[in-house]
Amino acid sequence: MGEKPKKASRYIPEWLEIKLLCDSMHLCNVCRETGVIIHHIVPVEDGGPSDEGNLIVLCLNHHNAAHSKSILSKSPVKRLLNVYNDLSS
Numbered sequence: 001m002g003e004k005p006k007k008a009s010r011y012i013p014e015w016l017e018i019k020l021l022c023d024s025m026h027l028c029n030v031c032r033e034t035g036v037i038i039h040h041i042v043p044v045e046d047g048g049p050s051d052e053g054n055l056i057v058l059c060l061n062h063h064n065a066a067h068s069k070s071i072l073s074k075s076p077v078k079r080l081l082n083v084y085n086d087l088s089s
Contacts, residue, residue, distance in 0.1 A: 012038060012050045020057055028059035037063050 020038055028036055039058045042048030058066060 010040070010044050010050065012055065016050070016052060016055070020052070020055055024057040027057070028062055029057050030062045031059060033059040033061070035059055039063050039066055 017038060021036070024036070026036060027034060036057045036059055039056050040048045040050065041054050041056055044050070048054045
């Protein structure tokens, strides 16, 4: 019998959190505001990994917008561009 596929982990290694926060200067990657959270671009439940290519530093407003049904789309890149365009205008 085959093994169950491993679920992706929400856990982000401390070294990666530090790197992402330092690279972004603890500012939102969209609007440069403070008070940030590290967001999975492709959700963990959809198989998104906790690696640098799937993580982005967002303020609470942009994090909430990234999860908003009005902004979500099938494409994570398109979703982030929509967040940026909608909230930057």
